[in-house]
Amino acid sequence: MIEKIAKPFLKWAGGKTQLISDIEKSLPLVIVNKKFTYIEPFVGSGAVLFWMLNNFPKMEKAVINDINADLINTYRTIASKPKELISILQNLQNEYHVFENNAEKRKEYYYEKRELYNLRNTEKGTQAALFIFLNRTCFNGLYRVNRNNGFNVPMGSYTKPMICDRENILAVSEVLQKVEILCGDFEQTLQHTNQNSFFYFDPPYKPLSETSSFNSYAKDDFNDEEQIRLRDFCTKIEILGHKWMLSNSDVKGKNINDNFFDDIYSNYLISRVKAKRSINANPENRGELSELLITNYNSKKTTIIHKKKGSSISIY
Numbered sequence: 001m002i003e004k005i006a007k008p009f010l011k012w013a014g015g016k017t018q019l020i021s022d023i024e025k026s027l028p029l030v031i032v033n034k035k036f037t038y039i040e041p042f043v044g045s046g047a048v049l050f051w052m053l054n055n056f057p058k059m060e061k062a063v064i065n066d067i068n069a070d071l072i073n074t075y076r077t078i079a080s081k082p083k084e085l086i087s088i089l090q091n092l093q094n095e096y097h098v099f100e101n102n103a104e105k106r107k108e109y110y111y112e113k114r115e116l117y118n119l120r121n122t123e124k125g126t127q128a129a130l131f132i133f134l135n136r137t138c139f140n141g142l143y144r145v146n147r148n149n150g151f152n153v154p155m156g157s158y159t160k161p162m163i164c165d166r167e168n169i170l171a172v173s174e175v176l177q178k179v180e181i182l183c184g185d186f187e188q189t190l191q192h193t194n195q196n197s198f199f200y201f202d203p204p205y206k207p208l209s210e211t212s213s214f215n216s217y218a219k220d221d222f223n224d225e226e227q228i229r230l231r232d233f234c235t236k237i238e239i240l241g242h243k244w245m246l247s248n249s250d251v252k253g254k255n256i257n258d259n260f261f262d263d264i265y266s267n268y269l270i271s272r273v274k275a276k277r278s279i280n281a282n283p284e285n286r287g288e289l290s291e292l293l294i295t296n297y298n299s300k301k302t303t304i305i306h307k308k309k310g311s312s313i314s315i316y
């Protein structure tokens with residue numbers, strides 16, 4: 001039997017899969033050769049989380065957090081009731097695939113399930129299944145809500161999308177057993193540190209322009225004041241002796257005079273890396289952009305040799 005490696009179970013704006021090799025080069029040495037706690041306060045679809053869980057055997061524990069309660073309910077359901085979730089998802093998939101050649105019916109089905117989801121009165125397992133269903137069938141896998149927390153993304157154009165990835169849900173459920181799953185503001189993660197803790201922050205990115213704003217994952221916006229509150233939090237955890245890495249958009253790449261991040265993180269190490277963003281409202285902003293990776297330590301600049309799950313990692 002081939003053991004399945006856990007991977008993100010959602011499409012998510014700002015998913016970090018393409019940035020992983022840069023993140024890898026910027027990791028602190030202490031997490032490779034010592035036991036550590038991994039903390040991700042803005043987990044989203046967890047691209048970095050799953051990569052870390054699969055590749056760092058010295059990770060004793062992980063703590064994830066997000067302000068999006070529906071997202072966190074989905075993580076918790078996968079962790080505690082994967083089989084129940086799979087069975088509901090399989091039903092949704094079977095029903096949806098019947099309309100493979102009938103766009104009208106597919107549309108009717110999608111909007112009916114969106115309405116049901118927005119009532120938020122089904123039990124938690126069904127609510128989690130609807131969350132995954134909408135993510136797989138909506139336009140570009142976006143998650144956008146209105147001021148009343150109503151999910152308002154229109155239907156996507158996929159005719160027969162994979163809605164129930166059974167093997168991956170089981171693999172995700174297994175790796176989540178050592179993960180503490182929190183819901184709320186990023187600052188609450190401070191109560192869950194251990195002696196050797198490493199934080200990876202991937203907050204909603206500062207928009208590059210008015211129209212490129214895709215940071216409405218939740219009903220409250222993450223504005224400049226929030227970015228500064230996050231910087232203050234980073235300072236606090238640095239004082240407590242923890243290591244952290246943070247990614248954000250490189251606003252200077254768009255406007256050379258915009259020093260927002262260079263100013264607020266001037267006490268830390270800022271590197272610029274190339275990244276492709278696929279979820280963006282404005283086609284002009286798709287394609288190659290640079291992003292920031294900011295750390296409160298000198299990166300190890302070593303190579304990690306990937307091996308299969310369960311085996312160790314060597315550094316050179």
Ligand SMILES: C[S@@+](CC[C@H](N)C(=O)[O-])C[C@H]1O[C@@H](n2cnc3c(N)ncnc32)[C@H](O)[C@@H]1O
Binds near residue numbers: 043
């Ligand atoms: C850029 S996304 C993270 C993307 C993620 N790294 C991935 O690979 O999919 C930012 C996340 O921060 C969450 N968020 C927004 N404001 C927050 C806050 N104050 N505290 C915690 N999470 C927040 C959003 O719900 C969203 O899931």
